[in-house]
Amino acid sequence: MLQHHGASDVPRIGNDEAAGLVEVGKSSAGLGMVGHHRVPSRATDQPLQADEDRVRFRSSVALLPIGINGNRIPDEGILALREPPPVPVEGQWPSYSGHRQHQHPTGKALMSEQALKELLIKELQDTYSSETQIIEALPAMVEAASSPQLKQAFETHLRETDGQVKRLEQIFQILRAEPGGNTCEATQGLIEETEEIIDEGLPAEVLDVALIMAAQKVEHYEIASYGSLRTLAETCGMTDVARLLEQTLEEEKATDQKLNQLAEGDINMRAFRAA
Structure with a gap:
Protein backbone atom coordinates (compact mmCIF):
# COMPACT_ATOMS: atom_id res chain seq x y z
CA MET A 1 0.00 0.00 0.00
CA ILE A 68 1.09 -2.75 -10.21
CA ASN A 69 0.31 -5.69 -7.90
CA GLY A 70 3.60 -5.29 -6.05
CA ASN A 71 5.77 -5.29 -9.19
CA ARG A 72 8.08 -2.51 -10.26
CA ILE A 73 6.66 -0.30 -13.02
CA PRO A 74 8.53 -1.07 -16.27
CA ASP A 75 11.01 1.51 -17.44
CA GLU A 76 9.43 1.79 -20.88
CA GLY A 77 6.32 3.50 -19.51
CA ILE A 78 3.19 3.14 -17.47
CA LEU A 79 0.94 0.17 -18.03
CA ALA A 80 -2.64 1.40 -18.24
CA LEU A 81 -5.29 -1.22 -17.79
CA ARG A 82 -7.92 -0.84 -20.44
CA GLU A 83 -11.65 -1.38 -19.95
CA PRO A 84 -12.29 -5.14 -20.15
CA PRO A 85 -14.43 -6.29 -23.09
CA PRO A 86 -18.11 -6.74 -22.23
CA VAL A 87 -19.62 -10.16 -21.85
CA PRO A 88 -21.57 -10.96 -25.06
CA VAL A 89 -25.35 -11.04 -24.67
CA GLU A 90 -27.46 -13.22 -26.90
CA GLY A 91 -29.21 -11.15 -29.56
CA GLN A 92 -26.94 -8.10 -29.15
CA TRP A 93 -23.66 -6.95 -30.58
CA PRO A 94 -21.02 -6.19 -27.92
CA SER A 95 -20.99 -2.54 -26.89
CA TYR A 96 -18.07 -0.56 -25.56
CA SER A 97 -18.40 2.64 -23.58
CA GLY A 98 -19.81 5.50 -25.63
CA HIS A 99 -21.36 3.28 -28.28
CA ARG A 100 -25.01 2.27 -28.58
CA GLN A 101 -25.75 -1.43 -28.65
CA HIS A 102 -27.02 -2.78 -31.95
CA GLN A 103 -29.57 -5.55 -32.08
CA HIS A 104 -28.45 -8.64 -33.87
CA PRO A 105 -31.60 -10.63 -34.65
CA THR A 106 -31.56 -14.21 -33.51
CA GLY A 107 -33.88 -16.91 -34.79
CA LYS A 108 -36.40 -16.14 -32.04
CA ALA A 109 -36.31 -12.41 -32.79
CA LEU A 110 -36.88 -13.02 -36.48
CA MET A 111 -39.86 -15.21 -35.66
CA SER A 112 -41.34 -12.48 -33.45
CA GLU A 113 -40.83 -9.86 -36.15
CA GLN A 114 -42.56 -12.06 -38.71
CA ALA A 115 -45.42 -12.75 -36.29
CA LEU A 116 -45.96 -9.01 -35.78
CA LYS A 117 -46.04 -8.41 -39.51
CA GLU A 118 -48.57 -11.21 -39.98
CA LEU A 119 -50.72 -9.73 -37.20
CA LEU A 120 -50.57 -6.32 -38.84
CA ILE A 121 -51.68 -7.73 -42.20
CA LYS A 122 -54.50 -9.72 -40.58
CA GLU A 123 -55.83 -6.65 -38.78
CA LEU A 124 -55.50 -4.55 -41.93
CA GLN A 125 -57.56 -7.12 -43.79
CA ASP A 126 -60.16 -6.90 -41.03
CA THR A 127 -60.21 -3.10 -41.39
CA TYR A 128 -60.45 -3.36 -45.17
CA SER A 129 -63.51 -5.57 -44.73
CA SER A 130 -64.96 -3.03 -42.29
CA GLU A 131 -64.56 -0.15 -44.73
CA THR A 132 -66.09 -2.01 -47.66
CA GLN A 133 -69.10 -2.93 -45.51
CA ILE A 134 -69.52 0.72 -44.48
CA ILE A 135 -69.48 1.80 -48.13
CA GLU A 136 -72.37 -0.57 -48.76
CA ALA A 137 -74.32 0.58 -45.68
CA LEU A 138 -73.95 4.38 -45.91
CA PRO A 139 -76.33 4.96 -48.87
CA ALA A 140 -79.21 3.48 -46.84
CA MET A 141 -78.31 5.76 -43.92
CA VAL A 142 -78.28 8.79 -46.23
CA GLU A 143 -81.73 7.88 -47.46
CA ALA A 144 -83.12 7.24 -43.96
CA ALA A 145 -81.90 10.55 -42.46
CA SER A 146 -84.36 13.46 -42.48
CA SER A 147 -81.95 16.21 -41.41
CA PRO A 148 -80.22 17.83 -44.43
CA GLN A 149 -77.09 18.36 -42.35
CA LEU A 150 -77.01 14.69 -41.33
CA LYS A 151 -77.56 13.55 -44.92
CA GLN A 152 -74.64 15.72 -46.00
CA ALA A 153 -72.42 14.35 -43.22
CA PHE A 154 -73.13 10.77 -44.30
CA GLU A 155 -72.50 11.61 -47.97
CA THR A 156 -69.20 13.30 -47.08
CA HIS A 157 -68.09 10.31 -45.07
CA LEU A 158 -69.04 7.98 -47.92
CA ARG A 159 -66.60 9.82 -50.19
CA GLU A 160 -63.96 9.78 -47.47
CA THR A 161 -64.43 6.04 -46.99
CA ASP A 162 -63.80 5.48 -50.70
CA GLY A 163 -60.48 7.25 -50.26
CA GLN A 164 -59.71 5.25 -47.13
CA VAL A 165 -60.20 1.99 -49.02
CA LYS A 166 -57.77 3.17 -51.71
CA ARG A 167 -55.31 4.11 -48.97
CA LEU A 168 -55.55 0.62 -47.50
CA GLU A 169 -54.95 -0.89 -50.94
CA GLN A 170 -51.82 1.23 -51.20
CA ILE A 171 -50.67 -0.14 -47.85
CA PHE A 172 -51.22 -3.72 -49.03
CA GLN A 173 -49.06 -2.98 -52.06
CA ILE A 174 -46.28 -1.76 -49.77
CA LEU A 175 -46.57 -4.91 -47.67
CA ARG A 176 -46.98 -7.14 -50.75
CA ALA A 177 -50.14 -8.66 -49.30
CA GLU A 178 -53.71 -9.19 -50.46
CA PRO A 179 -56.51 -7.09 -48.91
CA GLY A 180 -59.10 -9.87 -48.98
CA GLY A 181 -59.41 -13.02 -46.93
CA ASN A 182 -60.97 -11.68 -43.75
CA THR A 183 -64.43 -10.53 -42.60
CA CYS A 184 -64.90 -7.92 -39.89
CA GLU A 185 -67.66 -9.41 -37.77
CA ALA A 186 -67.70 -6.40 -35.44
CA THR A 187 -68.65 -3.97 -38.20
CA GLN A 188 -71.03 -6.53 -39.61
CA GLY A 189 -72.87 -6.63 -36.28
CA LEU A 190 -72.98 -2.83 -35.98
CA ILE A 191 -74.43 -2.49 -39.46
CA GLU A 192 -77.07 -5.10 -38.72
CA GLU A 193 -78.10 -3.06 -35.67
CA THR A 194 -78.36 0.05 -37.84
CA GLU A 195 -80.56 -1.76 -40.34
CA GLU A 196 -82.84 -2.87 -37.52
CA ILE A 197 -83.12 0.73 -36.30
CA ILE A 198 -84.08 1.93 -39.77
CA ASP A 199 -86.77 -0.74 -39.98
CA GLU A 200 -88.30 0.05 -36.57
CA GLY A 201 -90.51 2.83 -37.91
CA LEU A 202 -89.28 5.53 -35.52
CA PRO A 203 -90.38 9.16 -35.94
CA ALA A 204 -88.06 10.97 -38.36
CA GLU A 205 -86.53 13.23 -35.71
CA VAL A 206 -85.90 10.32 -33.36
CA LEU A 207 -84.51 8.22 -36.18
CA ASP A 208 -81.91 10.93 -36.89
CA VAL A 209 -80.76 10.70 -33.27
CA ALA A 210 -80.57 6.91 -33.51
CA LEU A 211 -78.64 7.10 -36.79
CA ILE A 212 -76.05 9.40 -35.22
CA MET A 213 -75.64 7.01 -32.30
CA ALA A 214 -75.25 4.05 -34.67
CA ALA A 215 -72.76 5.93 -36.84
CA GLN A 216 -70.67 6.98 -33.83
CA LYS A 217 -70.43 3.38 -32.65
CA VAL A 218 -68.85 2.55 -36.00
CA GLU A 219 -66.59 5.62 -35.85
CA HIS A 220 -65.32 4.75 -32.38
CA TYR A 221 -64.54 1.22 -33.52
CA GLU A 222 -62.63 2.57 -36.52
CA ILE A 223 -60.73 5.09 -34.39
CA ALA A 224 -59.60 2.28 -32.09
CA SER A 225 -58.64 0.11 -35.07
CA TYR A 226 -56.64 2.74 -36.95
CA GLY A 227 -54.94 3.97 -33.78
CA SER A 228 -53.75 0.46 -32.92
CA LEU A 229 -52.67 -0.26 -36.51
CA ARG A 230 -50.68 2.96 -36.73
CA THR A 231 -48.87 2.22 -33.46
CA LEU A 232 -48.05 -1.33 -34.54
CA ALA A 233 -46.74 -0.09 -37.89
CA GLU A 234 -44.51 2.41 -36.08
CA THR A 235 -43.22 -0.35 -33.80
CA CYS A 236 -42.30 -2.45 -36.85
CA GLY A 237 -40.46 0.50 -38.40
CA MET A 238 -42.98 0.84 -41.26
CA THR A 239 -43.07 4.64 -41.38
CA ASP A 240 -44.84 4.91 -44.75
CA VAL A 241 -47.60 2.58 -43.59
CA ALA A 242 -47.94 4.44 -40.28
CA ARG A 243 -48.23 7.78 -42.10
CA LEU A 244 -51.08 6.52 -44.31
CA LEU A 245 -52.91 5.06 -41.32
CA GLU A 246 -52.51 8.34 -39.45
CA GLN A 247 -54.27 10.21 -42.26
CA THR A 248 -57.30 7.92 -42.05
CA LEU A 249 -57.29 8.09 -38.25
CA GLU A 250 -57.56 11.88 -38.37
CA GLU A 251 -60.45 11.65 -40.84
CA GLU A 252 -62.33 9.26 -38.55
CA LYS A 253 -61.83 11.58 -35.58
CA ALA A 254 -63.09 14.53 -37.59
CA THR A 255 -66.21 12.60 -38.65
CA ASP A 256 -66.95 11.64 -35.06
CA GLN A 257 -66.56 15.27 -33.99
CA LYS A 258 -68.91 16.40 -36.76
CA LEU A 259 -71.58 13.94 -35.59
CA ASN A 260 -71.19 15.25 -32.05
CA GLN A 261 -71.74 18.80 -33.24
CA LEU A 262 -74.88 17.82 -35.16
CA ALA A 263 -76.35 16.00 -32.18
CA GLU A 264 -75.58 18.76 -29.69
CA GLY A 265 -76.40 21.62 -32.01
CA ASP A 266 -79.89 20.83 -33.28
CA ILE A 267 -80.85 17.22 -33.98
CA ASN A 268 -81.27 16.00 -30.39
CA MET A 269 -83.27 19.06 -29.45
CA ARG A 270 -85.56 18.73 -32.47
CA ALA A 271 -86.31 15.15 -31.49
CA PHE A 272 -86.98 16.26 -27.89
CA ARG A 273 -89.40 18.96 -29.02
CA ALA A 274 -91.16 16.57 -31.42
CA ALA A 275 -91.72 14.07 -28.63
Missing part, protein backbone atom coordinates in the same frame (compact mmCIF):
# COMPACT_ATOMS: atom_id res chain seq x y z
CA LEU A 2 1.22 3.51 -0.82
CA GLN A 3 2.23 5.48 2.28
CA HIS A 4 1.68 9.22 2.74
CA HIS A 5 4.80 11.27 2.11
CA GLY A 6 5.79 14.78 2.72
CA ALA A 7 6.56 17.29 -0.01
CA SER A 8 10.25 16.31 -0.09
CA ASP A 9 9.71 12.61 -0.69
CA VAL A 10 6.83 12.62 -3.15
CA PRO A 11 7.08 9.41 -5.22
CA ARG A 12 7.87 9.51 -8.90
CA ILE A 13 6.21 7.26 -11.49
CA GLY A 14 8.47 4.52 -12.69
CA ASN A 15 10.39 4.43 -9.39
CA ASP A 16 7.80 3.38 -6.80
CA GLU A 17 5.41 0.54 -6.50
CA ALA A 18 1.82 1.79 -6.32
CA ALA A 19 -1.76 1.22 -7.35
CA GLY A 20 -4.00 4.13 -8.19
CA LEU A 21 -5.25 6.46 -10.88
CA VAL A 22 -2.93 8.22 -13.30
CA GLU A 23 -4.22 11.19 -15.24
CA VAL A 24 -2.75 11.39 -18.72
CA GLY A 25 -3.49 13.38 -21.83
CA LYS A 26 -1.34 16.49 -22.23
CA SER A 27 1.36 16.37 -24.86
CA SER A 28 4.84 17.45 -23.72
CA ALA A 29 8.47 16.60 -24.29
CA GLY A 30 9.49 13.15 -23.21
CA LEU A 31 6.02 11.60 -23.35
CA GLY A 32 5.88 7.95 -24.37
CA MET A 33 2.93 6.12 -25.99
CA VAL A 34 0.85 3.44 -24.28
CA GLY A 35 -2.05 2.12 -26.36
CA HIS A 36 -3.81 5.23 -27.69
CA HIS A 37 -2.67 7.46 -24.77
CA ARG A 38 0.48 9.51 -24.46
CA VAL A 39 2.04 9.00 -21.01
CA PRO A 40 5.16 10.30 -19.23
CA SER A 41 8.32 8.33 -19.73
CA ARG A 42 10.67 7.69 -16.83
CA ALA A 43 13.06 10.34 -18.06
CA THR A 44 10.52 13.13 -17.68
CA ASP A 45 8.51 11.93 -14.66
CA GLN A 46 6.66 14.67 -12.80
CA PRO A 47 6.29 14.79 -9.01
CA LEU A 48 3.12 13.21 -7.66
CA GLN A 49 1.18 13.97 -4.48
CA ALA A 50 -0.06 11.02 -2.43
CA ASP A 51 -3.67 11.37 -1.30
CA GLU A 52 -5.54 8.48 0.31
CA ASP A 53 -3.37 5.85 -1.42
CA ARG A 54 -4.01 7.24 -4.92
CA VAL A 55 -1.50 8.84 -7.29
CA ARG A 56 -2.57 11.55 -9.72
CA PHE A 57 -0.40 13.00 -12.47
CA ARG A 58 -1.01 16.76 -12.23
CA SER A 59 -0.95 18.00 -15.86
CA SER A 60 -3.50 15.76 -17.53
CA VAL A 61 -7.02 15.23 -18.82
CA ALA A 62 -8.18 11.60 -18.76
CA LEU A 63 -8.12 9.14 -15.87
CA LEU A 64 -6.75 5.67 -16.55
CA PRO A 65 -6.61 2.93 -13.85
CA ILE A 66 -3.27 1.17 -13.35
CA GLY A 67 -2.46 -1.77 -11.12
Whole structure:
Protein backbone atom coordinates (compact mmCIF):
# COMPACT_ATOMS: atom_id res chain seq x y z
CA MET A 1 0.00 0.00 0.00
CA LEU A 2 1.22 3.51 -0.82
CA GLN A 3 2.23 5.48 2.28
CA HIS A 4 1.68 9.22 2.74
CA HIS A 5 4.80 11.27 2.11
CA GLY A 6 5.79 14.78 2.72
CA ALA A 7 6.56 17.29 -0.01
CA SER A 8 10.25 16.31 -0.09
CA ASP A 9 9.71 12.61 -0.69
CA VAL A 10 6.83 12.62 -3.15
CA PRO A 11 7.08 9.41 -5.22
CA ARG A 12 7.87 9.51 -8.90
CA ILE A 13 6.21 7.26 -11.49
CA GLY A 14 8.47 4.52 -12.69
CA ASN A 15 10.39 4.43 -9.39
CA ASP A 16 7.80 3.38 -6.80
CA GLU A 17 5.41 0.54 -6.50
CA ALA A 18 1.82 1.79 -6.32
CA ALA A 19 -1.76 1.22 -7.35
CA GLY A 20 -4.00 4.13 -8.19
CA LEU A 21 -5.25 6.46 -10.88
CA VAL A 22 -2.93 8.22 -13.30
CA GLU A 23 -4.22 11.19 -15.24
CA VAL A 24 -2.75 11.39 -18.72
CA GLY A 25 -3.49 13.38 -21.83
CA LYS A 26 -1.34 16.49 -22.23
CA SER A 27 1.36 16.37 -24.86
CA SER A 28 4.84 17.45 -23.72
CA ALA A 29 8.47 16.60 -24.29
CA GLY A 30 9.49 13.15 -23.21
CA LEU A 31 6.02 11.60 -23.35
CA GLY A 32 5.88 7.95 -24.37
CA MET A 33 2.93 6.12 -25.99
CA VAL A 34 0.85 3.44 -24.28
CA GLY A 35 -2.05 2.12 -26.36
CA HIS A 36 -3.81 5.23 -27.69
CA HIS A 37 -2.67 7.46 -24.77
CA ARG A 38 0.48 9.51 -24.46
CA VAL A 39 2.04 9.00 -21.01
CA PRO A 40 5.16 10.30 -19.23
CA SER A 41 8.32 8.33 -19.73
CA ARG A 42 10.67 7.69 -16.83
CA ALA A 43 13.06 10.34 -18.06
CA THR A 44 10.52 13.13 -17.68
CA ASP A 45 8.51 11.93 -14.66
CA GLN A 46 6.66 14.67 -12.80
CA PRO A 47 6.29 14.79 -9.01
CA LEU A 48 3.12 13.21 -7.66
CA GLN A 49 1.18 13.97 -4.48
CA ALA A 50 -0.06 11.02 -2.43
CA ASP A 51 -3.67 11.37 -1.30
CA GLU A 52 -5.54 8.48 0.31
CA ASP A 53 -3.37 5.85 -1.42
CA ARG A 54 -4.01 7.24 -4.92
CA VAL A 55 -1.50 8.84 -7.29
CA ARG A 56 -2.57 11.55 -9.72
CA PHE A 57 -0.40 13.00 -12.47
CA ARG A 58 -1.01 16.76 -12.23
CA SER A 59 -0.95 18.00 -15.86
CA SER A 60 -3.50 15.76 -17.53
CA VAL A 61 -7.02 15.23 -18.82
CA ALA A 62 -8.18 11.60 -18.76
CA LEU A 63 -8.12 9.14 -15.87
CA LEU A 64 -6.75 5.67 -16.55
CA PRO A 65 -6.61 2.93 -13.85
CA ILE A 66 -3.27 1.17 -13.35
CA GLY A 67 -2.46 -1.77 -11.12
CA ILE A 68 1.09 -2.75 -10.21
CA ASN A 69 0.31 -5.69 -7.90
CA GLY A 70 3.60 -5.29 -6.05
CA ASN A 71 5.77 -5.29 -9.19
CA ARG A 72 8.08 -2.51 -10.26
CA ILE A 73 6.66 -0.30 -13.02
CA PRO A 74 8.53 -1.07 -16.27
CA ASP A 75 11.01 1.51 -17.44
CA GLU A 76 9.43 1.79 -20.88
CA GLY A 77 6.32 3.50 -19.51
CA ILE A 78 3.19 3.14 -17.47
CA LEU A 79 0.94 0.17 -18.03
CA ALA A 80 -2.64 1.40 -18.24
CA LEU A 81 -5.29 -1.22 -17.79
CA ARG A 82 -7.92 -0.84 -20.44
CA GLU A 83 -11.65 -1.38 -19.95
CA PRO A 84 -12.29 -5.14 -20.15
CA PRO A 85 -14.43 -6.29 -23.09
CA PRO A 86 -18.11 -6.74 -22.23
CA VAL A 87 -19.62 -10.16 -21.85
CA PRO A 88 -21.57 -10.96 -25.06
CA VAL A 89 -25.35 -11.04 -24.67
CA GLU A 90 -27.46 -13.22 -26.90
CA GLY A 91 -29.21 -11.15 -29.56
CA GLN A 92 -26.94 -8.10 -29.15
CA TRP A 93 -23.66 -6.95 -30.58
CA PRO A 94 -21.02 -6.19 -27.92
CA SER A 95 -20.99 -2.54 -26.89
CA TYR A 96 -18.07 -0.56 -25.56
CA SER A 97 -18.40 2.64 -23.58
CA GLY A 98 -19.81 5.50 -25.63
CA HIS A 99 -21.36 3.28 -28.28
CA ARG A 100 -25.01 2.27 -28.58
CA GLN A 101 -25.75 -1.43 -28.65
CA HIS A 102 -27.02 -2.78 -31.95
CA GLN A 103 -29.57 -5.55 -32.08
CA HIS A 104 -28.45 -8.64 -33.87
CA PRO A 105 -31.60 -10.63 -34.65
CA THR A 106 -31.56 -14.21 -33.51
CA GLY A 107 -33.88 -16.91 -34.79
CA LYS A 108 -36.40 -16.14 -32.04
CA ALA A 109 -36.31 -12.41 -32.79
CA LEU A 110 -36.88 -13.02 -36.48
CA MET A 111 -39.86 -15.21 -35.66
CA SER A 112 -41.34 -12.48 -33.45
CA GLU A 113 -40.83 -9.86 -36.15
CA GLN A 114 -42.56 -12.06 -38.71
CA ALA A 115 -45.42 -12.75 -36.29
CA LEU A 116 -45.96 -9.01 -35.78
CA LYS A 117 -46.04 -8.41 -39.51
CA GLU A 118 -48.57 -11.21 -39.98
CA LEU A 119 -50.72 -9.73 -37.20
CA LEU A 120 -50.57 -6.32 -38.84
CA ILE A 121 -51.68 -7.73 -42.20
CA LYS A 122 -54.50 -9.72 -40.58
CA GLU A 123 -55.83 -6.65 -38.78
CA LEU A 124 -55.50 -4.55 -41.93
CA GLN A 125 -57.56 -7.12 -43.79
CA ASP A 126 -60.16 -6.90 -41.03
CA THR A 127 -60.21 -3.10 -41.39
CA TYR A 128 -60.45 -3.36 -45.17
CA SER A 129 -63.51 -5.57 -44.73
CA SER A 130 -64.96 -3.03 -42.29
CA GLU A 131 -64.56 -0.15 -44.73
CA THR A 132 -66.09 -2.01 -47.66
CA GLN A 133 -69.10 -2.93 -45.51
CA ILE A 134 -69.52 0.72 -44.48
CA ILE A 135 -69.48 1.80 -48.13
CA GLU A 136 -72.37 -0.57 -48.76
CA ALA A 137 -74.32 0.58 -45.68
CA LEU A 138 -73.95 4.38 -45.91
CA PRO A 139 -76.33 4.96 -48.87
CA ALA A 140 -79.21 3.48 -46.84
CA MET A 141 -78.31 5.76 -43.92
CA VAL A 142 -78.28 8.79 -46.23
CA GLU A 143 -81.73 7.88 -47.46
CA ALA A 144 -83.12 7.24 -43.96
CA ALA A 145 -81.90 10.55 -42.46
CA SER A 146 -84.36 13.46 -42.48
CA SER A 147 -81.95 16.21 -41.41
CA PRO A 148 -80.22 17.83 -44.43
CA GLN A 149 -77.09 18.36 -42.35
CA LEU A 150 -77.01 14.69 -41.33
CA LYS A 151 -77.56 13.55 -44.92
CA GLN A 152 -74.64 15.72 -46.00
CA ALA A 153 -72.42 14.35 -43.22
CA PHE A 154 -73.13 10.77 -44.30
CA GLU A 155 -72.50 11.61 -47.97
CA THR A 156 -69.20 13.30 -47.08
CA HIS A 157 -68.09 10.31 -45.07
CA LEU A 158 -69.04 7.98 -47.92
CA ARG A 159 -66.60 9.82 -50.19
CA GLU A 160 -63.96 9.78 -47.47
CA THR A 161 -64.43 6.04 -46.99
CA ASP A 162 -63.80 5.48 -50.70
CA GLY A 163 -60.48 7.25 -50.26
CA GLN A 164 -59.71 5.25 -47.13
CA VAL A 165 -60.20 1.99 -49.02
CA LYS A 166 -57.77 3.17 -51.71
CA ARG A 167 -55.31 4.11 -48.97
CA LEU A 168 -55.55 0.62 -47.50
CA GLU A 169 -54.95 -0.89 -50.94
CA GLN A 170 -51.82 1.23 -51.20
CA ILE A 171 -50.67 -0.14 -47.85
CA PHE A 172 -51.22 -3.72 -49.03
CA GLN A 173 -49.06 -2.98 -52.06
CA ILE A 174 -46.28 -1.76 -49.77
CA LEU A 175 -46.57 -4.91 -47.67
CA ARG A 176 -46.98 -7.14 -50.75
CA ALA A 177 -50.14 -8.66 -49.30
CA GLU A 178 -53.71 -9.19 -50.46
CA PRO A 179 -56.51 -7.09 -48.91
CA GLY A 180 -59.10 -9.87 -48.98
CA GLY A 181 -59.41 -13.02 -46.93
CA ASN A 182 -60.97 -11.68 -43.75
CA THR A 183 -64.43 -10.53 -42.60
CA CYS A 184 -64.90 -7.92 -39.89
CA GLU A 185 -67.66 -9.41 -37.77
CA ALA A 186 -67.70 -6.40 -35.44
CA THR A 187 -68.65 -3.97 -38.20
CA GLN A 188 -71.03 -6.53 -39.61
CA GLY A 189 -72.87 -6.63 -36.28
CA LEU A 190 -72.98 -2.83 -35.98
CA ILE A 191 -74.43 -2.49 -39.46
CA GLU A 192 -77.07 -5.10 -38.72
CA GLU A 193 -78.10 -3.06 -35.67
CA THR A 194 -78.36 0.05 -37.84
CA GLU A 195 -80.56 -1.76 -40.34
CA GLU A 196 -82.84 -2.87 -37.52
CA ILE A 197 -83.12 0.73 -36.30
CA ILE A 198 -84.08 1.93 -39.77
CA ASP A 199 -86.77 -0.74 -39.98
CA GLU A 200 -88.30 0.05 -36.57
CA GLY A 201 -90.51 2.83 -37.91
CA LEU A 202 -89.28 5.53 -35.52
CA PRO A 203 -90.38 9.16 -35.94
CA ALA A 204 -88.06 10.97 -38.36
CA GLU A 205 -86.53 13.23 -35.71
CA VAL A 206 -85.90 10.32 -33.36
CA LEU A 207 -84.51 8.22 -36.18
CA ASP A 208 -81.91 10.93 -36.89
CA VAL A 209 -80.76 10.70 -33.27
CA ALA A 210 -80.57 6.91 -33.51
CA LEU A 211 -78.64 7.10 -36.79
CA ILE A 212 -76.05 9.40 -35.22
CA MET A 213 -75.64 7.01 -32.30
CA ALA A 214 -75.25 4.05 -34.67
CA ALA A 215 -72.76 5.93 -36.84
CA GLN A 216 -70.67 6.98 -33.83
CA LYS A 217 -70.43 3.38 -32.65
CA VAL A 218 -68.85 2.55 -36.00
CA GLU A 219 -66.59 5.62 -35.85
CA HIS A 220 -65.32 4.75 -32.38
CA TYR A 221 -64.54 1.22 -33.52
CA GLU A 222 -62.63 2.57 -36.52
CA ILE A 223 -60.73 5.09 -34.39
CA ALA A 224 -59.60 2.28 -32.09
CA SER A 225 -58.64 0.11 -35.07
CA TYR A 226 -56.64 2.74 -36.95
CA GLY A 227 -54.94 3.97 -33.78
CA SER A 228 -53.75 0.46 -32.92
CA LEU A 229 -52.67 -0.26 -36.51
CA ARG A 230 -50.68 2.96 -36.73
CA THR A 231 -48.87 2.22 -33.46
CA LEU A 232 -48.05 -1.33 -34.54
CA ALA A 233 -46.74 -0.09 -37.89
CA GLU A 234 -44.51 2.41 -36.08
CA THR A 235 -43.22 -0.35 -33.80
CA CYS A 236 -42.30 -2.45 -36.85
CA GLY A 237 -40.46 0.50 -38.40
CA MET A 238 -42.98 0.84 -41.26
CA THR A 239 -43.07 4.64 -41.38
CA ASP A 240 -44.84 4.91 -44.75
CA VAL A 241 -47.60 2.58 -43.59
CA ALA A 242 -47.94 4.44 -40.28
CA ARG A 243 -48.23 7.78 -42.10
CA LEU A 244 -51.08 6.52 -44.31
CA LEU A 245 -52.91 5.06 -41.32
CA GLU A 246 -52.51 8.34 -39.45
CA GLN A 247 -54.27 10.21 -42.26
CA THR A 248 -57.30 7.92 -42.05
CA LEU A 249 -57.29 8.09 -38.25
CA GLU A 250 -57.56 11.88 -38.37
CA GLU A 251 -60.45 11.65 -40.84
CA GLU A 252 -62.33 9.26 -38.55
CA LYS A 253 -61.83 11.58 -35.58
CA ALA A 254 -63.09 14.53 -37.59
CA THR A 255 -66.21 12.60 -38.65
CA ASP A 256 -66.95 11.64 -35.06
CA GLN A 257 -66.56 15.27 -33.99
CA LYS A 258 -68.91 16.40 -36.76
CA LEU A 259 -71.58 13.94 -35.59
CA ASN A 260 -71.19 15.25 -32.05
CA GLN A 261 -71.74 18.80 -33.24
CA LEU A 262 -74.88 17.82 -35.16
CA ALA A 263 -76.35 16.00 -32.18
CA GLU A 264 -75.58 18.76 -29.69
CA GLY A 265 -76.40 21.62 -32.01
CA ASP A 266 -79.89 20.83 -33.28
CA ILE A 267 -80.85 17.22 -33.98
CA ASN A 268 -81.27 16.00 -30.39
CA MET A 269 -83.27 19.06 -29.45
CA ARG A 270 -85.56 18.73 -32.47
CA ALA A 271 -86.31 15.15 -31.49
CA PHE A 272 -86.98 16.26 -27.89
CA ARG A 273 -89.40 18.96 -29.02
CA ALA A 274 -91.16 16.57 -31.42
CA ALA A 275 -91.72 14.07 -28.63
